[in-house]
Amino acid sequence: MTTIMPKRRKDKVDELAKAAGTSLTAQAFKRMRRSPVAITGAVIVALFLLMAIFAPLLTPKDPYFRYPELFTIKTPNFIPGSMPGFLFGSDEFGRDFFSRVLVASQQTLLVGVLATLIGLSIGMVIGGLAGAFGGWVDTVLMRLVDVMLSVPSLLLAISIAALAAQPSQWTVIIAVSIVTVPIFARLLRGAMLAQRSSDHVLAATAVGIRRRTIVLRHMLPNSMGPVLVQATLTLATAILEAAALSFLGLGDPDTDRAEWGLMLANAQRYLEVRPELAFYPAIAIIIVALGFTLLGESMREALDPKNRR
Amino acid sequence: MLRFVVRRLLQAIPTLFILSILVFAWLRALPGGPAGAMLGDKATPEKIADLNRTLGLDQPIFVQYFKFLGRVLTGDFGSSLVSNQAVLDEIGFALPATIELSLTALLLAVGFGIPLGYLAARYHGRLVDNSVVIGTLVGVAVPVFFLGYLLKLWFAGEGLGWFPPSGRQTTGIDATEVTGFATLDGLLTGEFDAFGDALWHLVLPGVALATIPAAVIVRITRASVLDVVNEDFVRTAESKGLGRQTVRRRHVLRNALLPVTTTIGLQTGLLLGGAVLTERVFNWRGIGYLLAEGIERRDYPRLQALILLGAVVYVLVNLLVDIAYGIIDPRVRAR
Secondary structure, eight states: OOOOOOHHHHHHHHHHHHHHHSOHHHHHHHHHHHOHHHHHHHHHHHHHHHHHHHHHHHOSSOTTOOOGGGOOSOSTTOOOOOBTTBTTOBOTTSOBHHHHHHHHHHHHHHHHHHHHHHHHHHHHHHHHHHHHHOHHHHHHHHHHHHHHHTSOHHHHHHHHHTTSSSOOHHHHHHHHHHHHHHHHHHHHHHHHHHHHTSHHHHHHHHHTOOHHHIIIIIIHHHHHHHHHHHHHHHHHHHHHHHHHHHHTTOSOOOTTOOOHHHHHHHHGGGTTTOTHHHHHHHHHHHHHHHHHHHHHHHHHHHHOGGGOO | OHHHHHHHHHHHHHHHHHHHHHHHHHHHHSTTHHHHHHHGGGOOHHHHHHHHHHHTTTSOHHHHHHHHHHHHHTTOOOBOTTTOSBHHHHHHHHHHHHHHHHHHHHHHHHHHHHHHHHHHHHTTTSHHHHHHHHHHHHHHHSOHHHHHHHHHHHHBTTSSOOBOSSSSSOTTOOOOOSSSOHHHHHHHHTOHHHHHHHHHHHHHHHHHHHHHHHHHHHHHHHHHHHHHHTSHHHHHHHHTTOOHHHIIIIIIIHHHHHHHHHHHHHHHHHHHHHHHHHHHHTTOOSHHHHHHHHHHTTOHHHHHHHHHHHHHHHHHHHHHHHHHHHHHOHHHHHO
16 A cells, blocks of 8 residues: 655654654753753863863973962062963962863862762662652651751751861762752652652552562662752752852862862952952853753753653 | 641651751760860860760760750850850840841842743743843852952952942941841931941842842742743633733732742742851851851851751741741642
């Protein structure tokens, strides 16, 4: 039998058939590739990652070496500005600030990624258990999460960071990550609870699949969308919160360590003399935070079933 | 309605109870334990043992906890290591400053946030919308304390010099203190120059603190208006011939503002966090300033009181928001 179908209509049918066969994730990815917001976010994040990976090769000078000869004027409070060979000038110790800003991308990325990963892991365990078991496990765990949420986030981070006798990079990372735990826990629990009564879980139960398998293979993967979105957004807030903790004097006191939040916080002391020391790391933080936020928001929009067409 | 309020009040009790246990545990986890933390630099083994006895730290842990609870409930948080004043007095003295600043910020955030969010939704997908959305994304990405310094750099002191760079009042201004709220005092005593001066000091820190809450309110308002516009009842209202303005005001905006109310409540947490940073930047002698100074000097009695009180305030504000929500939206009460 030969089908006589107008070509354009046939195309449309093909398209529909194809769409029916593609997963929500694939469709979301397709939508994101068309969105300028998503592309901007992805480009910023990609550049940031490249910068962090290749920073040691890109730096024109040793970011830790102090050049005492730069201090040509012997007044206190003098910090050398931009000059040939030192694009951004130097910091208060006479180190090449441009190289430091470049290298700092590594530590900043580390703070963001580690804080997010730790928060994500703990939050997922709590939320996953609550969502998988329900009942009293859910009640107890969520009550705990509620208490964590009942302390304003920066206050919570401060109280955790203050527990350490000596502040360090790790106290910052842990403090920032704990703050994100309740958010991830609630998200995953909500997504999993919503699936407990859904058709595919019901079908799997009816076939007699073990509960552990259902939770791990059916419920968990289907709940990851909102969690991934939140993780992307958290990368931005983690970097910002780490900067805030450094500003409050809870950051790593090691003067060698180059991290944008720490540099920004330290630069406040020299704001009257050389505001650039604050500007460069601040601009870097703003751009990177914006990149992760744009990417996360466009992911959220692309994954939203309301936008599925 | 009363039953709903009572139920919500009762629900807050277990949260506060667990919170008290956590703060109690926190004290014990501090470097040097509670006694070491309280004594600070002055700590010697004898002094610690002495204080341990006075504090009852040699007693069973349950007894210790209930004693701690008793002290907290009577407002006895010990005295600050920095000022030697009772922590509660310090807080009482600083509280008006923070309330004044936070209310200013909240007013600015709501005052700009809701109209901008509504505007963005009304011109959805157009230039206005896109610029507002991008503005909110950038606003959230700027570290609060850096924004504070930028505002100071541009609009105060060496910059344009329009606003005072720090503090709550010009030193030497003849202002009578009644309530501790600088603006309110100015109005009450009829010293309008003092009122204006206090208001002037509020502008820059208020703006710095308002940015993030404003951005959040804009986005929630926008999303919520977009949701409501597509609802059936809006279509019904339109199709039965109601005027555009009426539909917008009575049907769209009124329903869209429901989720915004909750968000405003949640902002108090952000405000508390932001206040710590903003007050530090602007030398604003409020709760945040106390906290920042407490961290720097490792003033644990002060920190403990501030953390506990901050959490209690946050829980109570959210409770109030819930109740307000129940009043606005009858459906919530039924649940």
